[in-house]
Amino acid sequence: MKLYTYFRSSAAYRVRIALNLKGIAHEMSAVNLLKAEQTSEQYTNKNSQGLLPALETEQGVLAQSLAILEWLEETHTETPLLPSDAWQKAQVRSFCYAIACDIHPIDNLRVLKYLSSELNVDDEQKNAWYRHWVIEGFKKIENLITGDKFCFGDKPTLADACLIPQVFNALRFNVDMSQFPKIDAVYKHCNTVQAFIDAAPENQFDAA
Missing domain, CATH: 3.40.30.10 (Glutaredoxin)
Known part of the structure; x- marks a missing residue:
């Protein structure tokens, strides 16, 4: 592959x-x-x-x-990165969709570049846009988390694979994560797991 x-x-x-x-x-x-x-x-x-x-x-x-x-x-x-129970599996998928379909699309590079190049939004306004929509999204998913170390249960799922990159970007834009203690706790724990460490942006061969 x-x-x-x-x-x-x-x-x-x-x-x-x-x-x-x-x-x-x-x-x-x-x-x-x-x-x-x-x-x-x-x-x-x-x-x-x-x-x-x-x-x-x-x-x-x-x-x-x-x-x-x-x-x-x-x-x-x-x-497996999805639970075997159908209901729990649906909960994980719902969490993933909340990130990948609701939070990420309006904050990705294409949108931010359009704000700057076509709408003449300055960097401060662009960053405010990003933080607003991430914070709104995180408010919606904070209380969906039921695990202490991972989003759901005691093992990583696709929910964690979706959450950790979104938090990484939120931190790049100076989002205060103290207002989301469950998300923050999962982020910090996952980043002690080697699979997450090896996937982190700063550890990639093309990292600038």
């Missing part, structure tokens, strides 16, 4: 965590978002969506991080 990634891409970060937790051998290929390499013909020939991440497999190239996570879960079952 080959993962097309960028060290600070939240969506690619999710997949790196899952690959590490499952112990799946893979190589990585860097696609620099700041240089718009995701729009290059070389990359869009593999992933026509022109977004990160993409996972190249023997069957072809799969895009969209949640689809990749679900595929990995279904094809590499030795280390």
Whole structure:
């Protein structure tokens, strides 16, 4: 497998965590978002969506991080990242969607660049936008967390794979995490687990 990634891409970060937790051998290929390499013909020939991440497999190239996570879960079952109980599984998926569908899309690089280049928003206003929507999103998911070390139960799930990258970015934009003690506790614990450490942006080969 080959993962097309960028060290600070939240969506690619999710997949790196899952690959590490499952112990799946893979190589990585860097696609620099700041240089718009995701729009290059070389990359869009593999992933026509022109977004990160993409996972190249023997069957072809799969895009969209949640689809990749679900595929990995279904094809590499030795280390499950979803509970076996259907209701608990739905709770984890709901948490993941709250991050990947509600929080992340309005705070990603494309949106922030549009605010700056097309709407002439200055950096202070852009950062305020980011913090507002992350804080609003975190308010919604803080009380969904039922675990002490991980989001749900005593083992990592896809919820943790989605949460940790979003918190990493929140901290980059100076979001005060003390107002979200459950999220903060999970973030701090996960970052003591080797699979999460190895997936962290600062530990990537393309980290600037």
